[in-house]
Amino acid sequence: MSTTAETTSQAGPREWLGLAVLALPTLLLSIDVSVLHLAVPHISEGLDPSAAQMLWIIDIYGFLIAGFLVAMGTLGDRIGRRKLLLIGAAAFGLASLAAVFADSAATLIAARAAMGIAGATLMPSTLALIINMFRDARQRGVAIAVWVTMFSVGIALGPVVGGAMLEYFWWGSVFLLGVPIMGLLLVAGPVLLPEYRDEEAGRIDLASVVLSLAAILPVIYGLKEIANDGIGPVALGAIVVGVAVGVVFVRRQRTLESPLLDLALFRNTTFVTALVTLLLSMLVAGGTYLMVTQFLQLVGGLSPMKAGLYLLPAAFALIVTAVVSPMAASRFRPAYVVAAGLVLSGIGHVMLSMADSSSGIAQVVTGFAFVYAGGGPLVALGTDIVVGSAQPEQAGSAAALSETSTELGMALGVALLGSLAAAVYRGGVDVPAGVPGADETLAGAVESARGLSSDVATTLLDSARAAFTDGMNVIGGIGALAALASAVLVTVVIKIPATGAGEDSAGTEGAAAAPAEGAVPAAVDVKG
Numbered sequence: 001m002s003t004t005a006e007t008t009s010q011a012g013p014r015e016w017l018g019l020a021v022l023a024l025p026t027l028l029l030s031i032d033v034s035v036l037h038l039a040v041p042h043i044s045e046g047l048d049p050s051a052a053q054m055l056w057i058i059d060i061y062g063f064l065i066a067g068f069l070v071a072m073g074t075l076g077d078r079i080g081r082r083k084l085l086l087i088g089a090a091a092f093g094l095a096s097l098a099a100v101f102a103d104s105a106a107t108l109i110a111a112r113a114a115m116g117i118a119g120a121t122l123m124p125s126t127l128a129l130i131i132n133m134f135r136d137a138r139q140r141g142v143a144i145a146v147w148v149t150m151f152s153v154g155i156a157l158g159p160v161v162g163g164a165m166l167e168y169f170w171w172g173s174v175f176l177l178g179v180p181i182m183g184l185l186l187v188a189g190p191v192l193l194p195e196y197r198d199e200e201a202g203r204i205d206l207a208s209v210v211l212s213l214a215a216i217l218p219v220i221y222g223l224k225e226i227a228n229d230g231i232g233p234v235a236l237g238a239i240v241v242g243v244a245v246g247v248v249f250v251r252r253q254r255t256l257e258s259p260l261l262d263l264a265l266f267r268n269t270t271f272v273t274a275l276v277t278l279l280l281s282m283l284v285a286g287g288t289y290l291m292v293t294q295f296l297q298l299v300g301g302l303s304p305m306k307a308g309l310y311l312l313p314a315a316f317a318l319i320v321t322a323v324v325s326p327m328a329a330s331r332f333r334p335a336y337v338v339a340a341g342l343v344l345s346g347i348g349h350v351m352l353s354m355a356d357s358s359s360g361i362a363q364v365v366t367g368f369a370f371v372y373a374g375g376g377p378l379v380a381l382g383t384d385i386v387v388g389s390a391q392p393e394q395a396g397s398a399a400a401l402s403e404t405s406t407e408l409g410m411a412l413g414v415a416l417l418g419s420l421a422a423a424v425y426r427g428g429v430d431v432p433a434g435v436p437g438a439d440e441t442l443a444g445a446v447e448s449a450r451g452l453s454s455d456v457a458t459t460l461l462d463s464a465r466a467a468f469t470d471g472m473n474v475i476g477g478i479g480a481l482a483a484l485a486s487a488v489l490v491t492v493v494i495k496i497p498a499t500g501a502g503e504d505s506a507g508t509e510g511a512a513a514a515p516a517e518g519a520v521p522a523a524v525d526v527k528g
Contacts, residue, residue, distance in 0.1 A: 015133045018192040019143050021185060022129060023150040025089065025122040028181045030154025032061070032115075035162035035174050042171035049105035056109045059224055064116030065123075066407040067217040071209045073124035073400020074260050078204060080197040081125045081132070086189050088121025089182040096178030115178075127399035131387045132196040140388065141326030145380040148322045153315060159308025167305075208260035211249040218242035220408070223415035230419060265398060271389035273493040274382045277486045279405040279412075281342075281378055284479040285371070286413025288352065291421060291472040292368045298442045299465045300361040310365050314372035321376030326384075334381045335494040339487040345374025346483035353476030357462075357469040367476070374483065385494065417478065421471030428467035432456055442468040 036058060043049070049057060076084040095114035102108035130147055134140035165173045219242035225235035253259035265271055296307040321341060328337045348370025355363050386405075387398040422441065429445065431438045435452065438445035438460060445464035449457040 009135050010139065014192060018133060018194075019130065019146060021188045021192050022126040023146060024181050024185050025085075025092075026126055026147055027150045027154045028178055029119055029122060030151045031158045031161060031177060032119075035158040035177075036061075039162065039166060039171045039174050042166055043108070046171055047102070047105045047108060049108075053105040053109065057105065057112055060109055061112045061116040061119070062407070063217055063220055063224075064113055065119045066220050066404065067213045068117055068120035069124060069400045069404045069407065070212050070216070070261055071204075072120045073128070073398075073403075075204060076121070076125050076128060076197075078197060080195045081128050082189065082193045082195040083197075084121050085125035085129065085193070086186060088118045088125065089185045089189070092118035092122065093179050093182035093186075096175045096182070099175040100172040100179075102172070111175075123403045124399040127383070127387060127402065129193060129196065131399070133194065137384075137388070138326060138330055141329055141381065141384050142323070144384045145322045145326055145376075148376070148379045148383065149319045153319065157308070157315075159304050159311070163303070163305030163308065203258065205252075205256055205258070205260055208249065208252055208256070211245055211252060212260060215242050215246035215249050216404070216408075218245070223412060226415040226419055230422070261401075265389070265401070268389050270494050270496065271386060271398075273489060274385040274389070275401060275405050277338075277378065277490055278382050278386065278402065279409040280482055280486055281345075281375060281382075282406050282409025283413040283416070284349075284475075284482050285375060286410035287417025287421070287475050288349070288368070288371060288413070288479055290414055290418050291475050292352070292364060294442065295355075295364055295469070295472060296361060298446055299357055299468060300364075302361075310361065311368070313365060314369040317369045317373035318376045318379075321373045322380040323376075325377040325380045328377075329381055330498055332498055333494075334385065334496050334498070335490045338377045338381050338494075339491045341374040341377030342483045342487035342490070343374070345371050345378075346480045346487070348372075348374060349476045349479035349483060351476070353473045353480060355469060355472065355476070357465040364472075371479070378486075382490075385496065417475050420478075421468075421475055424471035424474050425464075425467045428463075428470050430459075430463040432460060435460065438464060 043057065044054060072084065072088075092115055095111050095118055099108055099111035099115065102111055127144075127147065130143050131140065134143045161177075162174050218238040222235040222238035222242065225232065225238070249261075250263070253261050253263050293307060293311070296302045296310055297304065300307075300310075302310060321344075325337055325341070348367045351363055351367030351370060355367065383402055386402045389398065425442065426439060429439055431445075432452075435448050435456075438448040442464050445460055449461050452460065
C-alpha cells in the first residue's frame with residue numbers, strides 16, 4: 001500500500017481506460033431510468049399488476065437508489081470503492097436477470113428493489129473513483145465531463161433503445177441490457193480500476209444507516225405522492241416524518257467519532273453553494289423534462305420512439321457543452337463558465353415559456369436544447385466542485401451527496417413543478433359536460449376524446465392542449481428565473497481560479513482539492 005500525497009499527478013493510459021469502464025454503469029443506469037416507462041403497457045398486459053403494484057414497479061427502484069446513496073457512498077470509503085462497485089455490479093446483473101424472467105408483479109417489484117439497492121452502490125462508487133484516479137484539476141474536469149456525457153446519452157437513448165426492443169421482443173428484454181454491461185464491468189474492473197479506501201475510517205454505525213433511510217425514503221415517497229395525486233395528508237405526513245428523522249440523524253452524526261456523513265463537508269461554502277445549485281437546477285430540469293416529453297407525445301402527436309429522437313438534439317448539446325466546459329475552465333474561472341451556461345439555459349426556458357400549442361414542436365425542441373446545453377457546464381464543473389471540495393478519503397461521501405442532491409432535485413421538480421403545471425391545466429381546460437377523466441390531465445383528455453364525436457373531440461383536445469401548454473409556459477418562466485438567480489449565486493460565492501491560471505491545479509480558496517475541516521490528511525491508494 002502507498003499513501004497518495006500529491007494531488008497534481010497526471011493520469012495515464014490505465015486511468016483513461018478505467019474511465020471507459022466506469023462509464024458503463026453510468027450509461028446503463030440512465031437508460032434504465034427512461035426505458036421502463038415505455039414498457040408499462042406491456043408489463044400490464046403480461047403480468048396484470050394492480051394499480052398499486054404498477055406504481056411500486058415504477059417507483060421502488062428510484063426510492064431505494066435515493067435512500068441508500070449516502071450509506072453506500074460512506075461504505076465505499078471504508079471497504080474500498082472498487083470492491084463496492086464490483087459487488088454492486090454483480091448484484092445488479094443478478095437482479096436484472098430476475099426482472100427479465102419475473103412471472104408475477106410481486107417478483108418484478110422485488111427484482112426492481114434489488115436493482116435499486118445495487119444501483120445505489122454504482123453511482124457514488126464510479127464518481128468517487130474518478131475523483132481519486134484523476135487528481136489533476138483539468139484532467140478531472142474532462143473525466144467528469146465524460147461521465148456526465150454518458151449519463152445524458154443514456155437518458156436520450158433510453159426511449160429509442162427501449163422502443164426498438166419492445167417493438168421486436170417481450171417486455172423483459174428491456175432489463176437484459178444490464179447483464180452484459182455488468183459482466184464486462186466485472187471482467188475489466190479488477191484489471192483497470194485501482195482500489196481506494198480510507199484506512200483510518202471507523203466502523204459503520206448501523207443506527208445511522210437506518211436513520212438515513214428513514215429520513216430520505218419518506219421524503220421521496222411524499223414527493224412522489226404529491227406528483228401522482230396532489231397534496232394530501234399522507235404525502236405531507238411522510239415528508240414531515242422524513243424531515244424529523246433527518247434532524248435526529250444530523251444530531252447523531254455530531255456525536256459519533258466516525259459518522260456516516262461527515263458534516264465538516266458543509267463548512268465549505270463552495271461545496272454548499274455547488275450542491276444547492278445542482279439541487280435547484282435538477283429540480284427545474286425534472287419539471288421541464290416531464291413537461292417537454294409529454295408535450296412532444298400528447299400535443300405534438302409523436303410516438304415514444306420519435307419523441308426520443310426529437311430529444312437527441314438536447315442530449316448532443318449537453319454533451320458538447322459538458323466536454324468543452326473543462327477546457328473553458330482552464331482559461332476562465334469555473335464560476336464564470338457555469339454562470340454562462342445557466343444564462344444559456346435561462347434563454348431556453350424563456351423559449352419554453354413562450355411556446356404555443358398550435359405553433360408546432362420546433363420552438364419546444366429548440367428551447368429544450370438550449371436548456372440542456374446550458375446545463376452541461378453546471379453538471380460537469382459543479383459535480384467536480386462538489387466532490388473535489390472533499391479530501392480524497394471523503395470522495396465517496398461527497399459523491400453520494402452530489403447524487404442525492406440530483407435524485408432529490410429531480411423528485412422535487414416532478415412533484416412541485418408537476419403539481420403546479422397540473423393546477424394550471426385544471427384551471428384552464430374547458431371540458432364538455434358529461435365527459436369524465438379529462439379535467440385532471442392531458443393524457444386523460446386524449447383518452448376521453450377517443451369516445452367522442454369528431455367535433456366535440458377536437459374542441460376538447462384543443463382546449464386541453466392549450467391548457468397543458470400554459471402549464472409548460474409557467475414552468476419555463478420559473479426555470480428562467482431559477483437559472484438567472486443561480487448564475488448570480490455561483491458568480492458571487494465560488495472563487496475557484498481558472499485551472500490554467502498558474503496556481504496549483506488543485507485550486508486555492510474553496511478549490512477542488514481544498515481540505516475540509518477535520519478531514520484525514522490523505523487517503524490510502526491500494527494499487528491493483
